[in-house]
Amino acid sequence: MGTVEAVCISAKKGIIKKPVEQVELKENWGIADDAHAGDWHRQVSLLAGESIDGVKDKLPQIGHGVFAENIVTRGVDLAGLKIGDQLLINGEVLLEITQIGKECHNSGCAIKKATGDCIMPREGIFSKVLKGGTVKAGQSIEVRPGTGSPQGAPEKTAP
Structure with a gap:
């Protein structure tokens, strides 16, 4: 069993997200007040803290x-x-995994330009909200194996 290390939101797409104390997830919508919320398959993005740690070797100031x-x-x-x-x-x-990885921006993001690499296209996970509620750092995360691909969701997006 794992834990939530941080939760982050942004008001606009295409910018970094800011850490907040807690977020409210809404069923079939995503995170309230986050630009990526909506009626689609990438309502909530997840990234492992361990993946971020690997980039900190090159850029120690990187945060959540x-x-x-x-x-x-x-x-x-x-x-x-x-x-x-x-x-x-x-x-x-309750979140359901709908996509693994994503295409990187054509020109590359600011992190890729600074470090020569961006981990979100390879290591980012995307989900939709099946049951909403409040999420904050320190809460437990339990993995439940699924029964296969949700209809209409991409299996994997190449970086």
């Missing part, structure tokens, strides 16, 4: 939200998740 991730996890094998797997946060909030 820099890769535009909503939820930073610790102790969860995000790379081992499959489309349709679920994450239960604090025994209440």
Whole structure:
């Protein structure tokens, strides 16, 4: 079982997210007050804190939200998740994995330009909210194996 390390939001797409104390997830919508919320398959993005640690070797000042991730996890094998797997946060909030990785911006993001690499296209995980609630740092995350791909969601997006 893992934990939530941080939660982050942004008012506009295409910018880094800012860490906040807590977020409210809404069923079939995403995070309230976050630019990526909506009726689509990438409502909430997740990134492992361990992945961020690897970039800190090159840029020690990197903090949560820099890769535009909503939820930073610790102790969860995000790379081992499959489309349709679920994450239960604090025994209440339920997310379903809908996409693994994403295409990088054509010109490359600011992090890629600074470090020569961006981890979100390879290591970012995207989900939709099946059951909403409040999420904040320190809450538990339990992985629940899924039953296969949700209809209409991409299996994997190449970086």
